[in-house]
Amino acid sequence: APMNPWWANAVVYQIYPRSFQDGNGDGYGDLQGIISRLDYLAELGIDAIWLSPVYRSPQDDNGYDISDYRDIDPLFGTLEDMDRLIERAHELGIKIVMDLVVNHTSDEHAWFQASRDKNSPYADWYWWRPAREGFEPGTPGAEPNRWGGSFGGSAWKYDTERGEYYLHTFSKKQPDLNWENPKVRHAVYDMMNWWLDRGIDGFRMDVITLISKRIDDEGHLPGESHGAIQDLPVGEEGYSSPWPFSMDGPRLDEFLKEMRHEVFEGRTGYLTVGEGQGISSKRNESITDPANRELDMIFLFDHVGVDQDGSKWGMTKLELPRLKRAMIEQQEAVHSKGWASLYFNNHDQPRALSRWGDTSTPQLRVKSAKALGLLLHMHRGTPYVYQGEEIGMTNAGFTKLDQYQDLESINAFHQRVDEAKLQDADSMMASLGQASRDNARTPMQWDSSTFAGFTSPEGSAKPWLSVNPNASDINVEAEKTDPDSVFNFYRRLIELRHGDDAIAAGDFSPLDIDDDQVYAFTRSLEDRTLLCIINVSSHNAVIPSQSARLLRGDFAAERLVIANSDVDELRQTMHEGQLAPWSAFVYQI
Numbered sequence: 172a173p174m175n176p177w178w179a180n181a182v183v184y185q186i187y188p189r190s191f192q193d194g195n196g197d198g199y200g201d202l203q204g205i206i207s208r209l210d211y212l213a214e215l216g217i218d219a220i221w222l223s224p225v226y227r228s229p230q231d232d233n234g235y236d237i238s239d240y241r242d243i244d245p246l247f248g249t250l251e252d253m254d255r256l257i258e259r260a261h262e263l264g265i266k267i268v269m270d271l272v273v274n275h276t277s278d279e280h281a282w283f284q285a286s287r288d289k290n291s292p293y294a295d296w297y298w299w300r301p302a303r304e305g306f307e308p309g310t311p312g313a314e315p316n317r318w319g320g321s322f323g324g325s326a327w328k329y330d331t332e333r334g335e336y337y338l339h340t341f342s343k344k345q346p347d348l349n350w351e352n353p354k355v356r357h358a359v360y361d362m363m364n365w366w367l368d369r370g371i372d373g374f375r376m377d378v379i380t381l382i383s384k385r386i387d388d389e390g391h392l393p394g395e396s397h398g399a400i401q402d403l404p405v406g407e408e409g410y411s412s413p414w415p416f417s418m419d420g421p422r423l424d425e426f427l428k429e430m431r432h433e434v435f436e437g438r439t440g441y442l443t444v445g446e447g448q449g450i451s452s453k454r455n456e457s458i459t460d461p462a463n464r465e466l467d468m469i470f471l472f473d474h475v476g477v478d479q480d481g482s483k484w485g486m487t488k489l490e491l492p493r494l495k496r497a498m499i500e501q502q503e504a505v506h507s508k509g510w511a512s513l514y515f516n517n518h519d520q521p522r523a524l525s526r527w528g529d530t531s532t533p534q535l536r537v538k539s540a541k542a543l544g545l546l547l548h549m550h551r552g553t554p555y556v557y558q559g560e561e562i563g564m565t566n567a568g569f570t571k572l573d574q575y576q577d578l579e580s581i582n583a584f585h586q587r588v589d590e591a592k593l594q595d596a597d598s599m600m601a602s603l604g605q606a607s608r609d610n611a612r613t614p615m616q617w618d619s620s621t622f623a624g625f626t627s628p629e630g631s632a633k634p635w636l637s638v639n640p641n642a643s644d645i646n647v648e649a650e651k652t653d654p655d656s657v658f659n660f661y662r663r664l665i666e667l668r669h670g671d672d673a674i675a676a677g678d679f680s681p682l683d684i685d686d687d688q689v690y691a692f693t694r695s696l697e698d699r700t701l702l703c704i705i706n707v708s709s710h711n712a713v714i715p716s717q718s719a720r721l722l723r724g725d726f727a728a729e730r731l732v733i734a735n736s737d738v739d740e741l742r743q744t745m746h747e748g749q750l751a752p753w754s755a756f757v758y759q760i
């Protein structure tokens with residue numbers, strides 16, 4: 172039976188605030204700008220906004236390095252602006268889900284600054300380790316420890332004031348919080364309650380599956396015994412990743428249950444979605460099983476890794492069966508309990524349309540954008556739309572290093588080209604063009620004016636990141652009035668989900684799994700069965716046998732639920748047992 176929580180047939184829209192809408196002409200998106208675009212989101216039909224961080228931050232990692240959880244960064248506005256956004260969104264029936272970043276804080280957070288004093292009550296709020304400067308906390312006198320941070324270099328930073336090193340999984344300005352310390356946990360829960368009491372509707376939890384580190388019962392990190400920290404196996408860039416001892420650690424379930432109890436007990440109408448690095452589909456079932464009272468849903472990563480063999484900088488061509496297997500596994504794992512989040516895009520991923528679609532002509536760009544949207548939204552779970560995905564925005568197309576702003580991309584260039592000499596500059600520029608996070612962070616394309624309507628051209632500043640020149644053709648204004656636009660197709664997909672329980676909660680059954688062009692499956696609930704067929708390729712495809720069997724008989728137009736091409740084209744190709752490139756449709760059988 173259909174799930175009853177409100178999010179079971181909801182669609183969530185992710186806003187990356189810095190790139191959505193600039194309200195004060197400084198070249199950066201802000202809360203005022205978002206408020207001015209809420210009517211657009213209401214027209215799209217989404218139910219909730221996941222707002223990437225707007226808290227006070229030095230902006231080292233674009234706000235994922237928080238220095239005050241209870242204040243808004245001046246770049247984005249004020250707490251009053253946040254209150255107005257919550258109020259206005261709620262008037263439109265849109266919930267506000269904020270980004271919770273508590274695996275780490277900024278090094279400019281008061282907690283960290285206090286922690287630099289060994290005798291302060293905050294001394295063990297972070298992962299500090301003794302070692303002589305210049306020798307990360309490895310074996311005394313031996314080579315420095317080679318644990319690596321995700322944004323380049325060592326995972327350890329020496330602090331001259333405390334005279335010790337601290338662990339940072341991400342940038343040097345993002346020290347990991349010590350969740351073993353109950354004071355840390357309760358300070359986080361207090362902050363979460365403060366925001367929920369202020370009127371927000373839940374949290375997207377940044378790398379929440381890393382908060383429980385795999386330590387021994389003396390509190391030692393892996394490889395750390397008698398004060399020395401041994402290296403973990405070192406990768407091609409000369410560092411090892413601290414992730415293996417962080418992902419899905421031994422106390423994760425305990426911490427998530429405690430958080431649920433301390434924060435959400437007695438509350439209703441909220442949403443919790445965790446970012447789940449290292450979480451398998453099987454673990455997704457247990458973490459999202461309502462009986463376990465942990466999280467409502469989790470973002471998994473298997474499907475967005477199918478074209479990255481090992482490193483994100485070595486992307487390969489999509490092999491559809493690999494994507495199918497990852498998504499089918501996610502669906503099957505939560506078939507009877509638990510729930511799935513559905514996404515292809517976010518602020519960390521290159522745009523799926525450039526990555527897996529076909530942008531070689533405007534027609535194919537539009538058709539493949541719709542095909543990918545239909546593929547995702549017809550699965551069972553809660554779909555997430557990332558800003559710009561609904562109008563068919565593409566990767567940035569940057570060709571020079573100085574066009575990039577993301578520290579991950581810039582640091583990776585220097586580490587892989589200059590230090591580890593793994594790639595030459597041209598090859599790394601190609602890798603950045605395919606995989607850099609900045610591909611998803613170019614300003615939202617509202618119209619064909621200067622700076623795409625993202626910021627006022629009269630304003631003093633240019634956009635913080637270049638607007639994609641294709642904004643002249645790909646923009647909200649052009650698409651809102653075009654019935655065949657990607658925007659109106661996404662609006663229709665969202666409408667269908669709201670009105671059809673078979674889509675929101677119907678059973679998912681894959682078809683023709685080994686076909687390497689066509690992705691087909693059914694969704695069924697009671698006596699209603701929908702057949703979803705997508706040709707995920709730029710070539711004609713033969714309708715695979717299981718799908719063809721279900722389609723037997725003439726093509727009755729009134730059974731067509733949604734399609735990205737007209738009925739005549741469909742009827743014609745079906746008659747020949749074929750599917751045109753990127754043809755995608757849902758048919759009631």
Ligand code: TEU
Pocket residue numbers: 232235236272321341377378446448483518519579608
């Ligand atoms: O992302 C964590 C994460 O897994 C990504 O950084 C991913 O490792 C990387 O982008 C792959 O290239 C979350 C946030 O979504 C990301 O924006 C932050 O940079 C990161 O955590 C640290 O807070």
